[in-house]
Amino acid sequence: MGGGTYSLSRRGSNVSGNVSYSAYKANVAPHAVFREKSVNSAMSPYGIKIRESRDSTEHPNSLAIILALDETGSMRTVPHYLVKTGLPDFMNSIIQRGIADPQVLFLGIGDHECDQSPLQVGQFESNDELMDHWLTKLYLEGGGGGNEGESYFLAWYFAAYHTSIDCFEKRKKKGYLFTIGDESTLNTIPADMLKNIMGDGQYDNITASELLVKVSEGYNVYHLHIISETNNGQKQSVINGWKQILGEHLILVDKKEDVPGSIADIIVKCEKTQTQPIIVTEEEIIL
Secondary structure (H helix, E strand, O other): OOOOOOOHHHHHHOOOOOHHHHHHHOOOOHHHHOOOOOOOHHHOOOOOOOEEEOOOOOOOOOEEEEEEEEOOHHHHHHHHHHHHHHHHHHHHHHHHOOOOOEEEEEEEEOOOOOOOOOEEEOOOEOOHHHHHHHHHOOOOOOOOOOOOOEOOHHHHHHHHHHEEEHHHHHHOOOEEEEEEEOOOEOOEEOHHHHHHHHOOOOOOOEEHHHHHHHHOOOEEEEEEEEHHHOOOOOHHHHHHHHHHHHHHHEEEEOOHHHHHHHHHHHHHHHHHHOOOOOOOOHHHOOO
16 A cells, blocks of 8 residues: 555645545544444454555655544544644645655554454555545544553554555664554453454463553654643643653654644654664563
């Protein structure tokens, strides 16, 4: 995947009937944009082997970017904001600042202990209409539970074991993985639950710390914590927990409108300086 280009002007004037273009131009309610009543079969991770980000004549220096969106509870407003304003702002910012060949994959993240669809997976895309296609295919389950966390580490699992990206495999340039939410991450997932999500295969019980070590081999991993959406009683403990896991790769943002600019700034700064974050070792992680 990953053909085509991102055009802000085309996105704003497109009359193809894609509902996301209407959302971009008008104040359309979330239920009119995100119409899925259950996980879309094309976004189910069950049986998926690999999602690919590849170089091409059109995009010779592809850069893999994964945006993993919490689709539980109050976080359901974030995908809607991205469709309306956030995604074009983000893409316009990084392209104009020299990131010529971004390829974006959207993930939906829920709670594997409580939800029917704790992981949803799009494709790496460069084209505006295709990005919108996958983003609006998310099923906003709106679940989660009282277990003090969501399954953000499923994004780490999928990126580590089910993506193949030319930026790293050909040029040793890491991709980028951003989880976005307002909760702590759950710490473990049993093998039988992972099999239920991913399909047939050999699985082990796995921890968030193990997954972070693995995914950090090929991706720069960040979590954007949206402060305004966090329950006041949990706010500092959630932040402290993420700081123990990610250190400076925990990014605090006041509100969802700050998400696109924060992500763009991180990518551009890292690419311009050509510095790569240190690979995290399991001994350095306290969960």
